[in-house]
Amino acid sequence: MLLELAVGDAYGAGFEYVSAERVLRDNDLSCYVEHPRPLLAPGSYTDDTQMSLAVAEAMLSGEPWTPQLLARYFVATFRRDPRKGYSRRFQALLEQVETGEEFLERINPNSDRSGAAMRAPPLGLLPSSGQVIERCTIQAELTHRTVDGVNSAVAAALMTHFLVHDIGPKEELGAFLESQVPGQWAKPWVGEVGQKGWMSVRAAVTAVLAHDTLADILRACVAYGGDVDTVAAIALAAAACSGYVEQNIPAHLVEALENGVFGRDYIVALDARLMALAADSRSR
Secondary structure, X not given: OHHHHHHHHHHHHOOOOOOHHHHHHHOOOOOOOOOOOOOOXXXXXXXXXXXXXXXXXXXXXXXXXXXXXXXXXXXXXXHHOOOOOXXXXXXXXXXXXXXXXXXXXXXXXXXXXXXXXXXXXXXXXXXXXXXXXXXXXXXXXXXXXXXXXXXXHHHHHHHHHHHHOOOOOHHHHHHHHHHHOOOOOOOOXXXXXXXXXXXXXXXXXXXHHHOOEHHHHHHHHHHOOEOHHHHHHHHHHHHOOOOOOEOOOOHHHHHHOOOOOOOHHHHHHHHHHHHHHHHHHHHO
């Protein structure tokens, strides 16, 4: 799931808030495209993936699930591999702090944007919806202590949870989410996706419900326009866990994903550890 999340994020990054004409012309999955205002080289992932890696690593640590743990991983993951792509204020904070304690002292946790939702999918691997909701709420409130910020993050995590644990047919995903967390998650999303977390999650749910292959889901996520890297990251992470979705993400996109110290090979290895942890939890 982490690999697919990263590919969706990196592919979508080239199309974030570009013109509809650019999306229509270039959204064919043939390659990673350069953004008109490039912050990262084509094939590079953004904050969506980096923060998801931090959450996954915190899960694998086995330590008590606390704000202190998460803050430590958020800071450490950024400092070992600084990159552009975060919101301006959050990037400035990460560049200035050196410890999780400093992060907690200085963070303004009142955002309702998509940051908590974009990093939530790994938590969907937990064995029960109750655990997903509890742990995802803790991670969301660290930076997004608003009703919409928390609910969108919980919905993103439960989206993965529903598909990886095969709770029901894919077409019941929206109804399941509405039974667990407030929001119109089953209502089809139409039009450009803005910066609010609930927008990205609704759009991701719509794409997964409407398509049965990873390639079609990725194209559909980008076709919305707007904050499409976040939509694609959430949707592909969840769909990668579904037996109802053909796993046909283009091999050339996987091969062209950045592969530095914390790139593709690192993500694949971390992915394997995370899925093994999930399998072990289910067997207990």
